[in-house]
Amino acid sequence: MARAIRPIPELYEAARAGERRALGRLLTKVERGGDEADRISELAHPDAGRAHIVGITGAPGAGKSTLVSRLVSDLVTGGKRPAVLAVDPSSPLTGGAILGDRIRIDEGNDPGEAPSSFIRSMATRGHSGGLALAVPLAVRLFDAVGYDPVIIETVGVGQVEVDVVGAADTAVVVMTPGMGDAVQANKAGLLEVADVFVVNKADRPGALDVRRDLDLMLDLSHMTGQESDTGYRPPIVMASALNGDGNDEVWAAVDAHLAHLDETGSRQARRQHRIRTEVRARLEQAMARAADDAMNAPDGATWLGQAERAEIAPTQATQHLLHVLLQPTKEVPS
Amino acid sequence: MARAIRPIPELYEAARAGERRALGRLLTKVERGGDEADRISELAHPDAGRAHIVGITGAPGAGKSTLVSRLVSDLVTGGKRPAVLAVDPSSPLTGGAILGDRIRIDEGNDPGEAPSSFIRSMATRGHSGGLALAVPLAVRLFDAVGYDPVIIETVGVGQVEVDVVGAADTAVVVMTPGMGDAVQANKAGLLEVADVFVVNKADRPGALDVRRDLDLMLDLSHMTGQESDTGYRPPIVMASALNGDGNDEVWAAVDAHLAHLDETGSRQARRQHRIRTEVRARLEQAMARAADDAMNAPDGATWLGQAERAEIAPTQATQHLLHVLLQPTKEVPS
Numbered sequence: 001m002a003r004a005i006r007p008i009p010e011l012y013e014a015a016r017a018g019e020r021r022a023l024g025r026l027l028t029k030v031e032r033g034g035d036e037a038d039r040i041s042e043l044a045h046p047d048a049g050r051a052h053i054v055g056i057t058g059a060p061g062a063g064k065s066t067l068v069s070r071l072v073s074d075l076v077t078g079g080k081r082p083a084v085l086a087v088d089p090s091s092p093l094t095g096g097a098i099l100g101d102r103i104r105i106d107e108g109n110d111p112g113e114a115p116s117s118f119i120r121s122m123a124t125r126g127h128s129g130g131l132a133l134a135v136p137l138a139v140r141l142f143d144a145v146g147y148d149p150v151i152i153e154t155v156g157v158g159q160v161e162v163d164v165v166g167a168a169d170t171a172v173v174v175m176t177p178g179m180g181d182a183v184q185a186n187k188a189g190l191l192e193v194a195d196v197f198v199v200n201k202a203d204r205p206g207a208l209d210v211r212r213d214l215d216l217m218l219d220l221s222h223m224t225g226q227e228s229d230t231g232y233r234p235p236i237v238m239a240s241a242l243n244g245d246g247n248d249e250v251w252a253a254v255d256a257h258l259a260h261l262d263e264t265g266s267r268q269a270r271r272q273h274r275i276r277t278e279v280r281a282r283l284e285q286a287m288a289r290a291a292d293d294a295m296n297a298p299d300g301a302t303w304l305g306q307a308e309r310a311e312i313a314p315t316q317a318t319q320h321l322l323h324v325l326l327q328p329t330k331e332v333p334s
Numbered sequence: 335m336a337r338a339i340r341p342i343p344e345l346y347e348a349a350r351a352g353e354r355r356a357l358g359r360l361l362t363k364v365e366r367g368g369d370e371a372d373r374i375s376e377l378a379h380p381d382a383g384r385a386h387i388v389g390i391t392g393a394p395g396a397g398k399s400t401l402v403s404r405l406v407s408d409l410v411t412g413g414k415r416p417a418v419l420a421v422d423p424s425s426p427l428t429g430g431a432i433l434g435d436r437i438r439i440d441e442g443n444d445p446g447e448a449p450s451s452f453i454r455s456m457a458t459r460g461h462s463g464g465l466a467l468a469v470p471l472a473v474r475l476f477d478a479v480g481y482d483p484v485i486i487e488t489v490g491v492g493q494v495e496v497d498v499v500g501a502a503d504t505a506v507v508v509m510t511p512g513m514g515d516a517v518q519a520n521k522a523g524l525l526e527v528a529d530v531f532v533v534n535k536a537d538r539p540g541a542l543d544v545r546r547d548l549d550l551m552l553d554l555s556h557m558t559g560q561e562s563d564t565g566y567r568p569p570i571v572m573a574s575a576l577n578g579d580g581n582d583e584v585w586a587a588v589d590a591h592l593a594h595l596d597e598t599g600s601r602q603a604r605r606q607h608r609i610r611t612e613v614r615a616r617l618e619q620a621m622a623r624a625a626d627d628a629m630n631a632p633d634g635a636t637w638l639g640q641a642e643r644a645e646i647a648p649t650q651a652t653q654h655l656l657h658v659l660l661q662p663t664k665e666v667p668s
Binding site for chain 1: 372375376379380382383492493494605606609610612613614616617618620621622624625626629638641642644647648649650651652655656658659660661
């Protein structure tokens with residue numbers, strides 16, 4: 001018997017009712033992008049807005065996935081329904097293989113039963129624009145179908161990951177002795193987005209040095225931290241995810257940060273920031289497509305050829321293209 | 335006596351005549367961006383196109399700056415006039431301090447004499463868009479005033495750096511035993527852009543393992559390498575930059591790659607790709623400004639507010655904004 005293709009609203013209602021497979025299919029469509037993803041976004045938008053969105057980042061090898069799997073099982077034990085989105089902006093050549101091992105975390109869930117946790121990996125087929133749209137939409141979908149918290153875990157620590165994690169309600173930065181030290185984290189822009197620091201593998205030599213370096217950098221930089229203007233200082237939690245030490249303290253710090261956001265009204269501000277960022281990313285994607293079309297059209301190819309032969313400057317080729325792309329009133333933005 | 339402010343064309347002619355200070359001033363304007371940078375681009379464009387553009391990247395600590403300073407002094411000895419652009423897309427909080435030590439490389443040049451080498455650091459004030467415009471323009475300027483080769487050295491290994499280095503004529507990826515191994519390089523997309531691999535600190539344990547891993551990954555992936563369709567396989571050079579071992583071989587491999595590009599006609603293709611990428615970046619920047627203006631205008635603020643209150647979906651807010659931004663014919667790109 002051929003399996004019926006269910007329309008998106010039906011899949012969405014099934015996912016809301018707890019059907020794991022329906023949610024999986026929707027997430028695949030979200031990852032793919034395009035019209036179906038937009039339709040899912042429109043369905044989920046009114047139902048979303050309740051979940052605590054937690055971003056977790058840190059250098060590869062910092063033990064993030066171990067920490068996340070421990071947190072997930074503690075949250076389930078505590079009666080929560082956590083979802084995890086593991087984001088890997090690596091190249092299409094390797095994405096699949098590297099992500100393969102992450103499925104193990106929620107293998108405890110039976111495909112048929114109402115899931116108490118859900119983990120999903122998301123690669124981005126090599127272009128960061130896809131990630132900028134797919135991640136907020138996947139988070140919205142998890143939120144809308146009843147998962148809380150929604151944890152976004154990034155594999156790397158590039159600018160894309162910093163942006164993703166910085167857009168969460170609570171951004172957790174995981175560090176370890178010896179690698180991914182405080183100076184590197186600072187360079188990557190992580191100190192500016194962190195709401196909670198975790199020093200993982202805290203039983204290893206050098207863990208207290210990492211803590212001291214972080215403390216010093218927090219002391220020196222009053223600009224650090226998204227909530228610094230409300231007097232919030234990101235706590236530093238010592239943990240050893242592998243043997244479970246400190247995992248309770250990590251989540252307690254995350255919860256305390258959420259309470260702080262609610263008290264100061266910052267949670268609403270972060271939500272507004274996320275919507276704005278998403279609309280911005282959507283605009284950029286549509287405008288980038290229009291730009292590509294204009295560059296590939298006969299006129300565009302002519303101007304590019306002239307620039308390549310140094311007959312006109314790249315700035316002039318750009319002006320010609322803007323003239324055919326933008327509304328006249330928008331053409332020379334101040 | 336007040337120092338006269340020299341107009342850009344005068345600075346440009348002075349830089350072409352070998353005046354170090356004039357070139358420094360132009361590079362500062364390039365870094366700042368805007369109209370003056372555009373003017374410099376237009377002046378330099380017809381004079382550029384001769385230099386061999388070499389990108390060098392690798393994880394922090396791989397010994398890139400040591401390697402580059404050795405290469406520069408060998409090139410000068412060999413009668414060349416190399417320029418180095420050290421690109422650091424780190425946050426404005428730390429950029430200056432981290433780049434401070436890089437000036438030492440060319441301290442041998444007297445400010446008054448015609449320079450045989452020139453090194454310049456470029457931070458990006460936290461936004462990658464600035465880098466996408468400033469780097470090609472700085473390279474063009476070095477090229478136009480007579481430097482050859484122009485070496486672009488990146489501090490990190492994120493997507494921005496991969497793009498910068500991948501746009502060079504020859505992309506060199508530096509690895510070391512123990513850190514920044516082949517799997518990490520693969521994840522970062524470095525294997526796909528590399529034309530020459532250097533295993534630095536080759537006297538350390540594990541160097542042969544790095545070489546073997548790289549060889550294996552090159553064997554497995556026939557898609558790897560920008561020149562793979564011309565039968566080119568990126569060589570792996572073992573080096574120890576600190577004591578000078580292998581530095582000659584590194585440059586020999588870089589030269590051999592350039593010869594390959596010239597033989598196959600790929601050099602012209604890379605130049606076209608660079609021009610196209612630059613125009614694309616300029617379009618994106620202008621369109622992003624127009625998008626910001628539209629979002630901040632009264633209508634835009636209304637639509638964003640409606641999306642934040644879940645009265646309309648982010649997709650609908652985006653459609654409204656595109657309608658005021660793009661020419662009607664461009665509004666629904668295929």
